[in-house]
Amino acid sequence: MNNKNPIATVVRILDGLSEWTGRSIAWLTLLMVLVTFVVVVMRYVLNIGNIQLQESVIYMHSFVFLLGAGYTLKHDGHVRVDIFYRPLGERGKAVINIIGTLFLLLPVSLFILWISWEYVLFSWHTMEGSQEAGGIEALYILKTSLLLMPVLMILQGIAELLRNILVLSGLEHLTEADTHGEHPL
Numbered sequence: 001m002n003n004k005n006p007i008a009t010v011v012r013i014l015d016g017l018s019e020w021t022g023r024s025i026a027w028l029t030l031l032m033v034l035v036t037f038v039v040v041v042m043r044y045v046l047n048i049g050n051i052q053l054q055e056s057v058i059y060m061h062s063f064v065f066l067l068g069a070g071y072t073l074k075h076d077g078h079v080r081v082d083i084f085y086r087p088l089g090e091r092g093k094a095v096i097n098i099i100g101t102l103f104l105l106l107p108v109s110l111f112i113l114w115i116s117w118e119y120v121l122f123s124w125h126t127m128e129g130s131q132e133a134g135g136i137e138a139l140y141i142l143k144t145s146l147l148l149m150p151v152l153m154i155l156q157g158i159a160e161l162l163r164n165i166l167v168l169s170g171l172e173h174l175t176e177a178d179t180h181g182e183h184p185l
Helices: 006-044 051-067 069-074 090-125 139-169
Strands: none
Touching (some): 006 051, 051 139
């Protein structure tokens, strides 16, 4: 890379992580559709039920929403009240984004991480499984996404914070991908 700005490098790496995670986890949506189709055919055509397949749809749905949250933040896909934000210029938007990241995104993500920690650790300690007979015996893995989601949000929040600082500094162009198509990850 011809860009030596360390802040821009950190932004590109964190963006790359969110991009990779989001694109990878997005494949679960296709798998979810296919598994749901199989569950429906098994149940209504073959009169066969399968708790593990049904629970797997819940797991995949949870993973898509929880692990895709950082990707959604990167692509500005979260709900925003645009009454004041939309008409602002780039610098005004950067100030709002910095305030929102520092006083909303990061504290809420840290709180979710803190409040979920013991809950998830207990689940791992007991190797918690499904409450349904024949269900997936790995509920602790599903609950782990309660820790991964805030971590991914914090990492992308840091990228957004740094990107907006670069905007205020007039250096926002440094975070754009270079012309050689080099990917940070």
